Amino acid sequence: METNYQSDLAIHPGEYLEEILEDIGMSQAELSNRIGRPKQAINEIIKGKKSITSTTALELEDVLGVPSHIWLGLESEYQIVLAKAEELKQMEEESKLIPNFPYAELAKLGFVKATRKAIEKVEELKKFFGVAKLVQISQVKAYQPAFRVSDHKSVSHEAIATWIQAGRMKASKIETESFDKKKLKSLLTDIKDLMNLEEINKTMDGIQKILASCGVAFVMLPHFKKTKVNGATFWVDDRNKAVIVMSLKGSYSDMFWFSLFHEIAHILLHDKREVFLEDGCNDSALKQQENEADQFARDFLIPDNKFDSFVNEGSFTKQSVQSFASELEIKPSIVVGRLMHEKIIGFNNYQLNSLRDRYKWA
DSSP: OOOOOSOOOOOOHHHHHHHHHHHHTOOHHHHHHHHTOOHHHHHHHHTTSSOOOHHHHHHHHHHHOOOHHHHHHHHHHHHHHHHHHHHHHHHHHHGGGGGGSOHHHHHHHTSSOOOOOHHHHHHHHHHHHTOSSGGGGGGSTTTGGGGGSOOOTTOOHHHHHHHHHHHHHHHTTSOOOOOOHHHHHHTHHHHHHGGGOSOHHHHHHHHHHHHHHTTEEEEEOOOOTTTOOOEEEEEETTTTEEEEEEOOSSOBHHHHHHHHHHHHHHHHHSOTTOOEETTOOOOHHHHHHHHHHHHHHHHHHSOHHHHHHHHHHTOOOHHHHHHHHHHHTSOHHHHHHHHHHTTSSOTTOHHHHTTOOBOOOO
């Protein structure tokens, strides 16, 4: 049900008490004597300076015949109205933070409702993150890695946290087996072989099914503005289920496959308690683990000894790259991407760059 923040005027139950006393002709002093409380306490209740407790509610029921639950209900409604008024002030203040969040992208994906009203956006974002205040997001363990990313004007920590949470929500709907590390290792080649399918949607379906059978939920999300993160890995369900979230930033097939095996490396090699963001942290310990994941992906796609032999031959023609890729049963783009990354050829090499295909799928 949609919350309406245009709340009614807060009316303290003391006003109702005053009306009853007037109707039956009882003074505040008389009520004070009948319930055994100071007259000042009765006056403070009537003026809204003092709350009606459960004990007071029972005493008023005995003297005035109005059930205690009525008094407590009035008191509760009054306090809720006051709390909502305070919440509205807080939300008006937090609406200044909305530009930090990729709200339009979230609405397009159906995670939040589309609206132009700032207060409604704040309310939707609070529900999306499961927090009482947007400022609490950085204090939630699941989102803290987003705020460890180096501060830069082109990066929004809130946008990265949004991307992570969107991935968590999608992953929660993916059924998987319990995590099986041995099975995942044994199926790595099967996953790699999927890159040779012509239909990319079949490739993605195949990846998701294989990973799910190993206890890994594979989630694809659009790249959100101001995130600069290609992928993320984390654990859920008491660490019995791993999650890989990936975007299509750049959309080049070589970047996708390198990133995929980079994330799989984190699952196989590193701490289940950590959230890993590809290219998303400057912490030295985590940076070391990022380097290890990079090395794993490089070696698995193109073993160093075979790559070195290819490079030593010194022939970087379109035909030689395609032949080498065929030998390894990988896409030519994987070879070109590594040659460029290691600065053996330039990014402006038109002939070889044409082998770097881009991925698009529904």
